[in-house]
Amino acid sequence: MEVRLTDIRKHFGPVRANDGITLTVAAGTIQGILGENGAGKSTLMKILSGFQPADSGIIELDGRLVRMRSPADAIRHGVGMLHQDPLDFPPMKVVDNLLIGAPGRIVPRRREAAEAVAALAASFGLALDLKAEVGSLTVGERQQLELIRLLWLGARVLILDEPTTGISADQRGELFDTLRRLAAQGKTVLFVSHKLEEVQELCMRVAVLRQGRLVGEALPPFRVDNLVNMMFEREVSLGDRYACAPGKTVLRLSGLGAEHGRIRFEGLNLEVKEGETIGLAGMEGSGQSLLLQTCAGLAPPISGRVQLVGADLTGKTYRQFKRRGVAYVPATRLEEGLIPGLSLAEHFLLTEKKSGIFINKERGRRIADERIAQFNIKGTPANTVESLSGGNQQRALLALVKPGSKLLLLEQPTRGLDVESVIYLWSKLKERCRGREAIIFTSSDLDELLRYSDRILVFFAGRISGPFQAASTTVEELGHLIGGGSASDGTGPCVAVDGAAVGGAGTDVAGTPVAGGLYD
Amino acid sequence: MDGTTLVIGLAGVLATASPIVVATIGETFAERAGVINLSVNGTILLSAMGSFVVALNTGSLFLGFLAGAFVGAVVALIVAFGSITLRQSQVAIGFVLTLFCRDLAYFLGNPFMGEKGPMLPVRPIPLLEDIPILGTMFFKQDVMTYFSFVLIVVAWWWIFRTRPGLVLRAVGERPEAAFARGARVSVVRYVYTTLGGALVGLAGPMFSLGVKAGWKGTISGLDGLGWIVLAIVIFGAWNPVRGALGAYLFGLLQWLSVVLQPHLQSIPSQVLQVAPFPLMILTLLFVNVGNAEWVERVLAALPEPVRRVVAKAIRALRVVQPRSLGIPFERD
Numbered sequence: 001m002e003v004r005l006t007d008i009r010k011h012f013g014p015v016r017a018n019d020g021i022t023l024t025v026a027a028g029t030i031q032g033i034l035g036e037n038g039a040g041k042s043t044l045m046k047i048l049s050g051f052q053p054a055d056s057g058i059i060e061l062d063g064r065l066v067r068m069r070s071p072a073d074a075i076r077h078g079v080g081m082l083h084q085d086p087l088d089f090p091p092m093k094v095v096d097n098l099l100i101g102a103p104g105r106i107v108p109r110r111r112e113a114a115e116a117v118a119a120l121a122a123s124f125g126l127a128l129d130l131k132a133e134v135g136s137l138t139v140g141e142r143q144q145l146e147l148i149r150l151l152w153l154g155a156r157v158l159i160l161d162e163p164t165t166g167i168s169a170d171q172r173g174e175l176f177d178t179l180r181r182l183a184a185q186g187k188t189v190l191f192v193s194h195k196l197e198e199v200q201e202l203c204m205r206v207a208v209l210r211q212g213r214l215v216g217e218a219l220p221p222f223r224v225d226n227l228v229n230m231m232f233e234r235e236v237s238l239g240d241r242y243a244c245a246p247g248k249t250v251l252r253l254s255g256l257g258a259e260h261g262r263i264r265f266e267g268l269n270l271e272v273k274e275g276e277t278i279g280l281a282g283m284e285g286s287g288q289s290l291l292l293q294t295c296a297g298l299a300p301p302i303s304g305r306v307q308l309v310g311a312d313l314t315g316k317t318y319r320q321f322k323r324r325g326v327a328y329v330p331a332t333r334l335e336e337g338l339i340p341g342l343s344l345a346e347h348f349l350l351t352e353k354k355s356g357i358f359i360n361k362e363r364g365r366r367i368a369d370e371r372i373a374q375f376n377i378k379g380t381p382a383n384t385v386e387s388l389s390g391g392n393q394q395r396a397l398l399a400l401v402k403p404g405s406k407l408l409l410l411e412q413p414t415r416g417l418d419v420e421s422v423i424y425l426w427s428k429l430k431e432r433c434r435g436r437e438a439i440i441f442t443s444s445d446l447d448e449l450l451r452y453s454d455r456i457l458v459f460f461a462g463r464i465s466g467p468f469q470a471a472s473t474t475v476e477e478l479g480h481l482i483g484g485g486s487a488s489d490g491t492g493p494c495v496a497v498d499g500a501a502v503g504g505a506g507t508d509v510a511g512t513p514v515a516g517g518l519y520d
Numbered sequence: 521m522d523g524t525t526l527v528i529g530l531a532g533v534l535a536t537a538s539p540i541v542v543a544t545i546g547e548t549f550a551e552r553a554g555v556i557n558l559s560v561n562g563t564i565l566l567s568a569m570g571s572f573v574v575a576l577n578t579g580s581l582f583l584g585f586l587a588g589a590f591v592g593a594v595v596a597l598i599v600a601f602g603s604i605t606l607r608q609s610q611v612a613i614g615f616v617l618t619l620f621c622r623d624l625a626y627f628l629g630n631p632f633m634g635e636k637g638p639m640l641p642v643r644p645i646p647l648l649e650d651i652p653i654l655g656t657m658f659f660k661q662d663v664m665t666y667f668s669f670v671l672i673v674v675a676w677w678w679i680f681r682t683r684p685g686l687v688l689r690a691v692g693e694r695p696e697a698a699f700a701r702g703a704r705v706s707v708v709r710y711v712y713t714t715l716g717g718a719l720v721g722l723a724g725p726m727f728s729l730g731v732k733a734g735w736k737g738t739i740s741g742l743d744g745l746g747w748i749v750l751a752i753v754i755f756g757a758w759n760p761v762r763g764a765l766g767a768y769l770f771g772l773l774q775w776l777s778v779v780l781q782p783h784l785q786s787i788p789s790q791v792l793q794v795a796p797f798p799l800m801i802l803t804l805l806f807v808n809v810g811n812a813e814w815v816e817r818v819l820a821a822l823p824e825p826v827r828r829v830v831a832k833a834i835r836a837l838r839v840v841q842p843r844s845l846g847i848p849f850e851r852d
Binding site for chain 2 (some may be wrong): 051070071072075087088089090092099101104105106107108124175300301302315
């Protein structure tokens with residue numbers, strides 16, 4: 001289906017989110033929509049998918065003028081949108097989730113629907129567990145589910161908003177294959193992203209937005225510097241790899257095991273030194289977050305010990321971990337990290353040492369001004385956190401973690417951020433490493449893991465392999481390990497560090513011992 | 521106590537608990553849609569009084585029950601209008617309404633205190649009533665008790681097996697996603713809040729024209745039951761079947777407090793009378809014990825096979841509320 005947008009305008013107060021955008025996408029095209037955080041990509045897509053009405057402008061599908069009053073309207077016209085955070089119902093069964101919003105009789109025929117959807121999924125080589133609860137699936141699986149659901153409802157234009165955030169490399173490969181197949185069937189795909197390499201790999205055309213305007217279009221072969229120039233109006237350099245000189249041991253895990261739901265790992269031995277950065281790789285939901293939570297005292301270990309600078313903290317509470325210098329930064333910024341409705345100044349006051357029972361507004365503003373400058377946050381002390389863009393929320397979250405911690409635990413710290421924000425964030429994090437703070441972080445971005453970690457642990461179905469030296473591991477090797485391959489049959493030998501680090505055999509989900517990567 | 525007395529006693533529990541069952545299911549509908557209607561206690565009192573007066577003056581039980589449902593629906597509509605359309609606090613509106621309706625019931629009902637009104641007759645179901653034990657318990661009841669049995673099944677089926685039920689759950693869980701799927705969030709909330717209110721309103725006449733016939737003002741013994749209903753909805757995990765079991769448990773506790781009184785002379789009768797209320801709170805605590813952090817720690821220390829079984833059991837008991845409960849929906 002051909003999509004034609006003409007002179008789309010939308011403003012929020014004084015901000016012109018879309019300032020007269022005109023764009024035509026031919027049927028069967030995978031069109032990339034590129035732009036930094038806040039460039040107006042999401043607004044444009046929300047207008048096309050009926051979530052927000054435009055102030056003015058025309059939408060035509062196959063030459064027919066359409067009005068989208070609601071997302072349900074849009075899907076009736078064949079336009080479906082896949083959100084960065086899948087708009088589904090976590091406590092419900094997958095089948096129920098599919099049936100909500102699907103037309104049909106009062107008593108739905110569950111089995112028929114399940115079979116139809118399963119067949120559709122299979123035709124794209126995807127396997128959906130229709131009996132599972134949505135909440136037990138990984139973000140990647142939920143995304144596949146949404147994609148299949150939209151196709152099942154007859155979507156011919158698919159909008160994907162930052163779809164690769166939070167999914168594994170394998171799932172990304174599957175997604176891209178599916179999208180290519182859809183394009184070949186004549187469906188139109190709008191792929192919103194700020195990740196240049198993905199756009200390069202997948203898209204047939206790219207439109208670049210900046211400050212609410214369409215600043216240019218490009219056809220393959222795409223030149224990265226050209227696209228970056230269009231996005232930022234200047235050049236952005238990745239900077240050099242920073243390696244730290246590790247010092248004393250900060251964290252020692254011995255024979256650690258933990259379990260949450262169906263995720264479980266056992267027998268993990270690891271020593272983390274001052275100033276060191278450990279990356280946790282693996283498909284989302286393979287146990288990386290669980291390890292972070294165990295190290296933060298949020299999840300009690302079922303076996304083994306956690307020691308922090310010599311003190312045994314096994315089974316102690318989060319407060320005690322925190323008091324000893326562990327800082328945990330969760331992936332969901334607005335749910336767990338920040339408090340919607342409170343201003344930046346109030347956030348900083350909350351984390352400061354208490355002085356009396358009254359709020360010292362002046363002090364809050366002062367601290368906020370200081371940190372805003374220091375962390376380059378685009379906002380004022382009076383701004384509520386939810387009014388900030390994703391990148392700025394992440395900066396604010398990091399600014400809340402006071403310097404002088406011993407161990408930073410970061411869950412997906414750069415999720416949803418554009419290149420420039422990622423570079424900035426890591427420059428700040430590496431400053432902390434120089435200040436002898438150790439970092440453990442999770443990411444689904446292999447390049448990020450290799451660039452910023454000193455050592456990498458790889459999670460696969462509850463088995464942990466490594467640690468591998470990041471400097472001497474390639475993207476291909478890492479991708480192979482994440483997919484469940486072992487290092488020995490990989491494309492090349494990975495270098496593992498101290499032999500005592502990981503005790504080889506882990507235990508898989510079902511509880512039977514499996515080969516533990518390197519040391520078997 | 522011999523067998524017959526026990527069976528009749530249990531049949532009585534089913535009958536006396538039936539208004540609580542109906543009110544619980546009504547409130548379950550409203551809360552599944554994301555609206556807490558806190559006016560339940562006042563609604564039951566006002567509808568009990570109103571329907572009694574209507575039945576007394578018209579001589580029609582049917583009109584009495586209709587009046588009860590009408591009162592409940594109107595009160596619920598006020599809650600819905602205030603919280604959905606005006607986006608005001610559901611708790612504040614419901615709380616004020618519950619106090620207002622209670623006092624209104626006592627005030628308007630004053631002239632009719634102690635009058636003898638009509639009462640719902642017991643209608644045994646032929647053949648079925650002859651089944652030993654079960655016949656007496658389930659098939660020698662009044663019409664509204666039968667209605668409560670049917671309602672449990674129908675409400676469960678509607679919520680968990682039909683398409684509109686799915687939409688109802690979706691709206692209460694994640695209204696923004698439900699909206700994206702084409703649900704009319706506000707309409708759904710209005711409909712189920714009003715319907716739920718009408719069911720709560722039926723509980724009033726089920727007392728005043730049934731199990732606690734008559735209107736005796738402040739000593740009617742109905743004040744407080746509405747609050748128990750709100751607790752049972754939570755105990756029932758917003759599931760009509762589990763909610764009904766909670767209502768029967770409460771009815772059983774009330775019955776025991778009466779039956780055991782002669783045998784427990786040393787305990788003041790007032791203690792036994794109020795005992796069901798704190799016992800319900802304890803039950804609620806027990807059901808939700810899995811949400812406590814210390815439980816996870818204790819569990820982690822158990823041997824593996826035991827831990828798995830216990831963890832599973834606790835997870836099954838645990839109650840998770842509809843995520844958007846009490847939160848107004850705003851389309852951005």
